[in-house]
Amino acid sequence: MVFKGQASLTDPTSSPFGIVATAVMGALPLIDPFKLNITTRRALHVATAAATGIYTAVTVDRNNTTLVPLRAVAGLSAAAIALRFADAGDALDSRMVQKLRSAGVRHPRRWMATGAAALTFAIYLADRAAARKEEYEAVSDLERLRPVGPALCNLVEGILRAADVAGADTLLAQLEVAQEIYWLDGFSSTAQFRVPDELPRAVPHNQVFPVRAMYTAPNGLPLQVLLQVFDGKIDHLAIGAADPENMDSVDDFLDAWPDLSAVTYLLDRPDGKAAPIRS
Numbered sequence: 001m002v003f004k005g006q007a008s009l010t011d012p013t014s015s016p017f018g019i020v021a022t023a024v025m026g027a028l029p030l031i032d033p034f035k036l037n038i039t040t041r042r043a044l045h046v047a048t049a050a051a052t053g054i055y056t057a058v059t060v061d062r063n064n065t066t067l068v069p070l071r072a073v074a075g076l077s078a079a080a081i082a083l084r085f086a087d088a089g090d091a092l093d094s095r096m097v098q099k100l101r102s103a104g105v106r107h108p109r110r111w112m113a114t115g116a117a118a119l120t121f122a123i124y125l126a127d128r129a130a131a132r133k134e135e136y137e138a139v140s141d142l143e144r145l146r147p148v149g150p151a152l153c154n155l156v157e158g159i160l161r162a163a164d165v166a167g168a169d170t171l172l173a174q175l176e177v178a179q180e181i182y183w184l185d186g187f188s189s190t191a192q193f194r195v196p197d198e199l200p201r202a203v204p205h206n207q208v209f210p211v212r213a214m215y216t217a218p219n220g221l222p223l224q225v226l227l228q229v230f231d232g233k234i235d236h237l238a239i240g241a242a243d244p245e246n247m248d249s250v251d252d253f254l255d256a257w258p259d260l261s262a263v264t265y266l267l268d269r270p271d272g273k274a275a276p277i278r279s
Helices: 004-009 015-030 038-059 069-084 087-104 108-141 150-161 168-177
Strands: 144-147 177-181 190-195 211-216 224-230 233-241 264-268 275-276
Touching: 015 038, 015 108, 038 069, 038 087, 069 087, 069 108, 087 108, 150 168, 150 224, 150 233, 168 233
Parallel strands: none
Antiparallel strands: 144 177, 177 190, 190 233, 211 224, 211 264, 224 233, 264 275
């Protein structure tokens, strides 16, 4: 069994790992090895080699969050190399300090520590960004398209035709050629749309369409259906609880879009309230 805290420290894209790695790598340059006795200096070498090995083991394959043999071998190899060349590293460290002092830098070790911490944190941010990109691409690879189903199409059309709202005709024209984006089979209370870029776009470009559809779920919960417009195109339609304090997922008890006969429409008013639209 792997606890969440342990898993975080073996994941190079997690915040705990980024904080710990930055702190450790930033602290090591603050220590002057030539001010230590032989025993303490050797202990520093071992600690530095261990930190190097652990860091390598975790970051060598950020797609794997467990210390598998390949990562363990990489970590042990890095630790062995760091320990083997520890004395040479001390000499290089001393030369860097002397050069910084010769250049007029005060407290050179503080600057070296700041640089090491900044570099470590930059690498962490790069790994985090790369991981998010891979996750996004993985989700995108599962993306599929299908024609907008009749029930969904009727609901969107009903919202767009319920009142005289600027841009509604443009969005209706988009609906005629739009496709539904989906990832998994089965019903979802949110429908994503794809509209060709060459079609005219509604103004304002980004908005929640001011007409909402209201109905009651089979379990008696009042629901609302909102149409989101993004970049001038119909973006998605979503069912949610009419009461914002009720945050339960409606996917747990819905399996279809509502029939238009069960729907009433509300139009947003300038005073912040919504008024029923009379048919």
